[in-house]
Amino acid sequence: MRQLHFHRRTFLAAGAASAALSALTGRAAAAITEQAAPMALPPPITRAERLARIGRAQALMASSGIGAVLIESGPSLDYFTGIQWWRSERLTAVVIPAQGDPIVVTPFFEGPTIREMLAVPAEVRTWQEDEEPLKLVADFLREKGVAGAPIGFEETNRFFIADRLRQALPAANIVSANPAVRALRMIKTPAELALMQAAADITLSAYRTIAPQIREGMTPAEIDRLYVAAVTALGGKTDGGLILLGEAAAYPHGSGKPQHVRKGEVVLLDCGCDVHGYQSDISRTFVFGADPSVEQRKVWDQMRRGMDIAMAAAKVGAPAGSVDDAVRSAYESWGYGPRYKLPGTSHRTGHGIGMEGHEPINLVHGEATPLAPGMCFSNEPGIYLPGKFGIRLEDCFHMTATGPRWFTQPPPSIDQPFG
Structure with a gap:
């Protein structure tokens, strides 16, 4: 077992820096609470x-x-x-x-x-x-x-x-x-869709509010504190989300190792909120404090294209699993996989969403349920490179008679991660 030796002066200096960063986070959260105005919300279910x-x-x-x-x-x-x-x-x-x-x-x-x-x-x-x-x-x-x-x-x-x-x-x-x-x-009514739209709008607005407040050295818990403050101020409810930093982003649900924001490494935000019992689920990934590397930009762009491939495949009457198949086929042609192997996409393309953050049915290989108007899904075919980083963008959509419609628009580029 590797042993770590701390010099007392170095340890105390690190502790002081951590305390200062926590104080900064607390002030930022307080400022968000004071400044963010609640959004107008649709009425609850009648x-x-x-x-x-x-x-x-x-x-x-x-x-x-x-x-x-x-x-x-x-x-x-x-x-x-x-x-x-x-x-x-x-x-x-x-x-x-x-x-x-x-x-x-x-x-x-x-x-x-x-x-x-x-x-x-x-x-x-x-x-x-x-x-x-x-x-x-x-x-x-x-x-x-x-x-x-x-x-x-x-x-x-x-x-x-x-x-x-x-x-x-x-x-x-x-x-x-x-x-x-x-x-x-499984089939949402207009009133349900309105509540889900409000939850999505709050989540994206919260991201845009907290992004400028993220500082080098912050932990996932400190970023999460900012997010909770923003959502609460905007009128939603949340217990927090999933924040993955650096290599931890290569593992879809994270790592138990200590994480801190570092220049040139990715920050992955995967959060949602509740509005009158209805959920959102949105992910954004960006590079902190530096221009993205060639590899980071390439993987981000490929993952973003994967979202568009999923939307093109999401046709009324098509088996839900065919959406996952379309994405996986493209990813395999780019050298990922095969199937759910890494590097590549180790999870389904998307899940159902409504009153629960995850609910049936899923956009996964073999799911034969036909897509129908009123169904709602996440679209998140993340790409993960173990030992390096992962890129996950996630926006939700609902099926209409003429095809899928986004609740929130995915970002245009890694340089504009919040649109």
Whole structure:
């Protein structure tokens, strides 16, 4: 094991420099908070839209032979009911029957808060700490006459829910709720697209706000602090993003090694934000404090061309996987890969996005789902050179009847990384 020997005076000088940089970061964050003006935001999803979602889900359930669906806490619960709740060992869930109003099952002591959030007509049925919540679900299914019909489970429901429902209802036939839940969530309405557009606008504006504040020696955490301050001031919500510096940018989700901004090395920002429950996801890569090297410029330009190749391939009716195939074919002709090997692109070209930063479906080889108006995706065919650097640009788009449309325009060149 290599041992490092610190001279006391050198160590103290480094500590003082770090403290000074942290103070500078704090002042910059405070200035951003004071100066950035909140953007005008679209309204949240309305009660009428949520009721329409339930109606469409019930029509899809009926056509698929599903008697009811059960959705626990998470984005899909919010999607249908407006209830924003976390997951714990205590079940909070909505049960939507193929006909009639849904019920919400929640602990007794959470009832008042859940009723405050509930944005659609639904009975709230509560259970005490010594009672089984899945018995309430089983009783409701019997009441609705669908106890013997297939019961749809949202794909992220946890195992204990199915296990304990079968104990309360031994004949329960549990099936995927995707035909009624994911099928709806995959196709965004104009109101959803407006919220996603606002989130994208805030993220890009935050990048433009913080870029001049980035200094040599900064860490990812210090840059992230600036980003959070900017997004908050602009009216969005975020827990921060992914900041990769230098060689760490060669690994799509980073490295555990210490990172600092250095002249001539890349800075990769991969962040998003939330506006009324809808997400953005944008990446920018640039070279700090120096002209890009020949190799940095070449890889940046190739990656940017990859985004255009993806957009040209994203045609209504085309299999989603064909977008990834088109990009990978070009990259292989340029000497990358083959397929997902490095140097090259080790991940899919893009992912679905909406209420979650990553949601089905993906732009990945073998995905046969046809592209349709209302679907939303990231476009991010990054190129990674292990041991050197990586370039990832990322903008999201949505499908229209005439083809894909950007939420934000990708930058024109490495010299103008924010447009």
